[in-house]
Amino acid sequence: MQKFTLSEDEQDVLQELMNVAYGNATAVVAEMLDAFASLSIPNIKVMPTKELLQTFQKLKESSYFFSTQAFNGEFNGESAFFINEKSAQNLAKHLELETQEDLDDAILELTNVLTSTLTTKLAQEMSTEVSFSLPSISKIPLSEIENIDTFLQYSQVIVIDTELNFQDQKINGNIFILTKDESIQWLKIQLNTILEQLI
Amino acid sequence: MKYLVTDDSKLARLSLVKSLKNVAGDVSIFQATNGLEALKVMEDEKVDVVFLDLTMPEMDGYEALPKLLEMNPKAKVVVVSADVQTKAKERVIALGAQLHMQKPINVEKMQEILDIL
Numbered sequence: 001m002q003k004f005t006l007s008e009d010e011q012d013v014l015q016e017l018m019n020v021a022y023g024n025a026t027a028v029v030a031e032m033l034d035a036f037a038s039l040s041i042p043n044i045k046v047m048p049t050k051e052l053l054q055t056f057q058k059l060k061e062s063s064y065f066f067s068t069q070a071f072n073g074e075f076n077g078e079s080a081f082f083i084n085e086k087s088a089q090n091l092a093k094h095l096e097l098e099t100q101e102d103l104d105d106a107i108l109e110l111t112n113v114l115t116s117t118l119t120t121k122l123a124q125e126m127s128t129e130v131s132f133s134l135p136s137i138s139k140i141p142l143s144e145i146e147n148i149d150t151f152l153q154y155s156q157v158i159v160i161d162t163e164l165n166f167q168d169q170k171i172n173g174n175i176f177i178l179t180k181d182e183s184i185q186w187l188k189i190q191l192n193t194i195l196e197q198l199i
Numbered sequence: 200m201k202y203l204v205t206d207d208s209k210l211a212r213l214s215l216v217k218s219l220k221n222v223a224g225d226v227s228i229f230q231a232t233n234g235l236e237a238l239k240v241m242e243d244e245k246v247d248v249v250f251l252d253l254t255m256p257e258m259d260g261y262e263a264l265p266k267l268l269e270m271n272p273k274a275k276v277v278v279v280s281a282d283v284q285t286k287a288k289e290r291v292i293a294l295g296a297q298l299h300m301q302k303p304i305n306v307e308k309m310q311e312i313l314d315i316l
Binding site for chain 2: 009012013015016017019020021022023024026027030031036037039040041194195198199
């Protein structure tokens with residue numbers, strides 16, 4: 001297995017592209033929830049899948065559930081969204097939802113809008129397109145995190161981790177964009193092309 | 200004219216500087232990677248136009264914006280951000296920014312900005 005790393009410049013380019021994509025996605029969700037979100041600086045790392053699962057295990061302790069959405073194309077992988085228990089309750093209150101079914105549905109829709117806008121915009125910034133396979137989004141029980149087949153197919157992942165934070169409504173979540181092994185090399189080429197065009 | 204480009208991302212700075220040089224020609228361009236550095240540049244140089252990102256480490260754009268204008272009330276501040284929420288735009292305009300523009304700034308957008316200023 002070839003071990004990939006991102007140079008400082010590649011990381012900077014990816015972080016900036018992610019910033020732009022996340023800004024767009026947040027604006028869409030903010031409008032949907034009629035709320036204002038603060039933007040955080042995305043954290044980008046190349047890590048083995050084992051390490052990622054350990055990160056997920058830590059988040060699992062305080063989470064309500066997490067959802068994933070796969071995307072395909074030259075840039076392919078999966079996005080994952082964690083929302084904690086308290087935030088889920090606050091979301092229910094904010095949207096005046098009465099049943100757990102309605103809340104689950106709202107969280108899946110939130111994940112759908114957030115992650116699809118994010119990955120679509122990120123792909124667009126890299127001059128490519130992504131498509132979403134059906135079922136486009138899944139609710140994953142926390143007890144099943146370590147057994148998720150899709151994560152086990154990756155040996156290494158580029159993890160782009162950022163936080164969605166609606167301070168007034170006290171709703172926050174963690175978003176991860178995971179790219180598959182074969183996509184990392186493509187991504188590195190794209191990032192360097194973008195940088196070279198500016199120098 | 201003196202310009203100051205403030206962004207923690209090298210890509211964002213390079214991209215903005217390239218567009219600025221393309222439209223404004225051979226002008227003085229200073230660079231800063233966060234709000235604190237921008238304030239230091241403003242201490243030493245009478246900057247006319249500041250391009251300011253919002254999400255930065257050390258000191259973000261929201262905090263730096265009023266301080267920059269306090270140091271040089273005649274400076275024009277253009278916020279260049281990925282945050283396109285209406286409330287973010289309203290907030291920076293209330294803090295004294297002339298414009299709020301969505302990243303990235305290409306040549307066409309830069310022309311638009313300089314025409315407005």
